[in-house]
Amino acid sequence: MMEDKIRTFLTGRFGDKILSEYSHRGQLSFYVQAQAVREVILALKADSELKFDFLTDITAVDHQGQSWEKEGRFEIIYILTSLKNTSRIILRTKLQEDAASIATLSGDWGCANWLEREVWDLMGIKFEGHPDLTKILTVEELEGHPLRKDFGITYEMPQFSHNSSDIEVVPDNPHH
Amino acid sequence: MGLEEKIPEGIALTTVDTMVNWARKRSIWPLGFGLACCAIEMMSTFASRFDVARFGMEVMRSSPRQADLIIVSGRVTQKMAPVLRKLYEQMPDPKWVISMGACASCGGVFNNYAIVQGVDRVVPVDIYVPGCPPRPEQLIDGILKLHAKIEKESLRAKPKSAARTQTADDAAKKADA
Numbered sequence: 150m151m152e153d154k155i156r157t158f159l160t161g162r163f164g165d166k167i168l169s170e171y172s173h174r175g176q177l178s179f180y181v182q183a184q185a186v187r188e189v190i191l192a193l194k195a196d197s198e199l200k201f202d203f204l205t206d207i208t209a210v211d212h213q214g215q216s217w218e219k220e221g222r223f224e225i226i227y228i229l230t231s232l233k234n235t236s237r238i239i240l241r242t243k244l245q246e247d248a249a250s251i252a253t254l255s256g257d258w259g260c261a262n263w264l265e266r267e268v269w270d271l272m273g274i275k276f277e278g279h280p281d282l283t284k285i286l287t288v289e290e291l292e293g294h295p296l297r298k299d300f301g302i303t304y305e306m307p308q309f310s311h312n313s314s315d316i317e318v319v320p321d322n323p324h325h
Numbered sequence: 326m327g328l329e330e331k332i333p334e335g336i337a338l339t340t341v342d343t344m345v346n347w348a349r350k351r352s353i354w355p356l357g358f359g360l361a362c363c364a365i366e367m368m369s370t371f372a373s374r375f376d377v378a379r380f381g382m383e384v385m386r387s388s389p390r391q392a393d394l395i396i397v398s399g400r401v402t403q404k405m406a407p408v409l410r411k412l413y414e415q416m417p418d419p420k421w422v423i424s425m426g427a428c429a430s431c432g433g434v435f436n437n438y439a440i441v442q443g444v445d446r447v448v449p450v451d452i453y454v455p456g457c458p459p460r461p462e463q464l465i466d467g468i469l470k471l472h473a474k475i476e477k478e479s480l481r482a483k484p485k486s487a488a489r490t491q492t493a494d495d496a497a498k499k500a501d502a
Contacts, residue, residue: 288403288404295439302436305432
């Protein structure tokens with residue numbers, strides 16, 4: 150079984166750096182120590198049998214306000230695909246709010262450059278060593294990282310009869 | 326009675342405004358500009374079942390230079406706003422704007438960092454068509470209301486672009502002061 154192979158490979162080679170395993174509807178994922186993520190991913194990429202040489206996606210979750218937030222507010226998720234074995238693996242790592250940065254993969258996969266910029270733009274995770282960590286999706290004028298839980302949900306306060314006097318005048322759109 | 330009796334058969338009297346407006350309202354060429362799910366309803370409106378060719382507007386122009394009407398059919402993102410504005414400015418006068426659906430009119434359910442809360446912050450809107458998305462009948466009703474509006478327009482009125490340039494100048498002056 151592919152899953153057993155991956156499990157043996159990871160636990161045998163990295164031991165304590167693999168924190169836990171988690172499976173959801175047959176999709177296998179491993180929690181990895183934040184400092185070891187790049188090392189683990191590159192080993193999976195380089196191994197001639199597993200050959201996870203295709204980086205499908207990098208994404209992130211904000212756990213602010215959840216009971217498990219103390220384990221780390223941000224969760225970075227790497228999805229790797231092995232074209233050789235047509236199998237997929239998900240690596241997750243948790244970052245504390247005050248240390249929201251992780252090693253870049255942009256030197257290892259060209260696509261990681263834009264994926265990491267997207268995570269930076271929307272979630273504010275720093276990727277150490279990224280050649281150009283700048284906005285990629287949101288408008289230049291926008292400050293902050295809109296997919297963080299503490300970013301205001303609404304652009305404008307909805308106006309009802311009971312709060313119409315409380316609504317501030319909203320500044321005009323910059324493109325007006 | 327009056328002048329009409331004295332003019333020969335086959336000649337009718339009217340005003341230039343009435344004639345020009347009649348011609349304009351019956352040949353509005355819209356810009357092919359679809360933004361979201363409302364554009365699907367817009368396409369349906371333009372296809373054979375609802376057939377706006379009945380109102381002389383079956384040709385969607387691919388260039389704003391040939392268009393008279395822009396139907397903002399869907400949500401306008403903050404990044405699309407300057408594009409929409411530019412397309413509007415590239416259209417020659419006379420020109421009209423229909424804001425189709427809740428998102429274009431007020432942001433709809435997308436009250437967030439990415440979506441412009443009402444396209445009237447970017448371009449002057451003539452007709453708002455409510456709905457999410459509006460049915461083709463509603464869009465056609467909006468188009469007919471636009472026809473009624475065009476009938477009341479006058480050639481003596483300032484072209485929209487000239488009027489707007491002045492406002493833009495005022496805004497620039499205000500910003501400088």
